Amino acid sequence: MLTRPNLIRRGAQLATLLVMAMLGLIDLATGVSAGGVPLAFALLIGALSTAAVWLPPHRQGSARLPRAAMLLAAFSLLLTIGIGGASGGVGSSFGLAESVGLLAVMFVVCRRGDSRWAVGAVLLLGMAIGFMPLRSGTGADYVIAGLALGLVATAVIALAVYLRIIESTRVRAMDSVRAEQRAEFARDLHDFIAHHVTGIVVQAQGARFIAEQDPKRVLLALEQIEAAGAETMASMRRMVGVLRDPNARPDAPLAPLAGVDELGPLLEQFSNAGEVLARLHVDGSTAGLPVEVSTSAYRVVMEALTNIRRHAKDARVADVWVRRTADWLLVRVANDGAAPRAAMPREAPGYGLVGLTERVRAVGGRITAGPGIDGGWVVDAALPLDQEVTR
Structure with missing residues (x-):
């Protein structure tokens, strides 16, 4: 599906091609009358070669793009020298289609090209464009x-x-949000693992002292140690890609991690703080959820409620559905307010949801956000209970 920026880019490309086509007809007619078919063919080749450079998509920071532009500018300058040296020149049309194409190449180079090569390419293109009327x-x-x-x-x-600076600023902001979200997730995982490892150590120390007095209690302690260790290892395997904050203090106090079981108090606080009534609907048991899934579901609801408070001023009811299936934990947050005038992208509509998307994807899940069928705004998240189902 084409996004709005892509549609704008495609429209600009189509408009440029139409302008070049109309000007190209003028160039051909003038070239044939002034210098015959060879001159008209040279003008046509110059225009088509520019389209071959600026029309294809280019990745940001491309080094091949400015290099190709430099070759193109050099060819245009040689063409200018050759035609200008010929008697009579090309008349009033000196290559109008080619000049538009070179301007398009210059735009793409400044927008996408590697800065180390772009300066030289822009200088050569400027010379080629400025000297072209001398033909x-x-x-x-x-x-x-x-x-x-x-x-x-x-x-x-x-x-x-200007457009390059705007995009660069946006990318840096999104990267910063993603990094903060991943670091926060890593701290949550750190607290969870530290909590369970501490419990394992305490139980192991207790089992050592009661081993001779009550062997049955030792077996119970060993079972608890095994369960806690298995849960901790499962979480570590699922979160292997999450990066830790290098500045996090290892001796930071442990804090209870908010999860699905804390959604009730969260919605109650949300309702008491404003005019929007938040309602919770739970389908299935929430016991035994993996900690990263439970905390991610809580963050989805919290971020969605925050966006309702900020952007859905006319909303009166916010419904939160949490449904557990055999393989997934499904979360939906919807409000009854009016949908935003400009629909935002289905993926990561804002910086808050950019970070939330990063958190959900870290556990192998998916998240979307967009206008609801009956109005309002709907956030849907699917979190796998077993990451194997996503592979």
């Missing part, structure tokens, strides 16, 4: 046309750099 002659009109193209090229550079 028709060295009169004052053509010099002015070259200066005008130079001003247009400057505006194109400014627009591309």
